Amino acid sequence: MNHRRRLNIAFLIMLFVTVIGCKSKQEAPATKTAPPQNAGEVKSISGQNTAGAPVTSPQDKIDAEAAAAHVLSQMEAGDFAKIYNEASPGFKQIGSETLFVAKFQQTLQKTGPFKNPKEISFVTLPDKTHVLVYRLENDRFKTERRLTFDRSKSGKMELFGLNQHDDPKSR
Numbered sequence: 001m002n003h004r005r006r007l008n009i010a011f012l013i014m015l016f017v018t019v020i021g022c023k024s025k026q027e028a029p030a031t032k033t034a035p036p037q038n039a040g041e042v043k044s045i046s047g048q049n050t051a052g053a054p055v056t057s058p059q060d061k062i063d064a065e066a067a068a069a070h071v072l073s074q075m076e077a078g079d080f081a082k083i084y085n086e087a088s089p090g091f092k093q094i095g096s097e098t099l100f101v102a103k104f105q106q107t108l109q110k111t112g113p114f115k116n117p118k119e120i121s122f123v124t125l126p127d128k129t130h131v132l133v134y135r136l137e138n139d140r141f142k143t144e145r146r147l148t149f150d151r152s153k154s155g156k157m158e159l160f161g162l163n164q165h166d167d168p169k170s171r
Contacts, residue, residue: 056124060157064130064149065119067157071147072117072134080104088150088158111141111166120144129160141166 074083080101084092094100114136121133129150136143148161 054124054126054128056122056130060124060130060151061122063151063157064122064132067149067159068119068132068134068147071159071162072145075104075145076113076115078105078108083159083162086159088152088160090150091158091160091162107164107166111143112138114138114141114143117145130157131161137169139169141168143167 071083074080081097083104084097084100115138117134117136119132120135121131123131125131129148131146131148134145134147136145143164143166146161146163146165147159149157150160152158
């Protein structure tokens with residue numbers, strides 16, 4: 001009997017929502033128009049596409065990918081101090097150069113060197129930072145490195161964030 005009462009209540013709630021609807025999500029009939037098309041991409045006034053993702057200029061994408069390639073080559077060479085020194089001031093707030101270098105040297109010793117990074121994702125966030133995700137592998141680990149870049153006031157694309165996730169390979 002208790003089960004039947006719950007089913008009846010659930011049915012009444014669904015009926016109520018269906019009949020009444022959610023007024024906050026409804027638009028006035030006059031405002032429903034097709035968004036303008038511009039070179040195959042729909043844009044809004046805020047500089048974002050209609051899906052809400054910020055629009056990335058081709059130059060920002062080129063600069064962010066070049067900066068990422070530079071950082072990845074420095075990581076491959078083990079030049080962590082240079083990565084830290086060339087990074088944005090916001091990046092350096094994570095801690096001292098000594099701690100950063102020690103942590104990534106320890107990670108390099110644990111995982112070994114990685115080769116052939118493959119870009120698997122490029123996203124521009126609403127704050128205009130660019131996030132690139134790379135997949136790398138070696139004999140022991142699969143890893144993903146997420147590099148975040150922001151354009152400095154001088155116009156240079158600088159490392160703003162760095163994250164690495166390592167998964168041991170099954171033998």
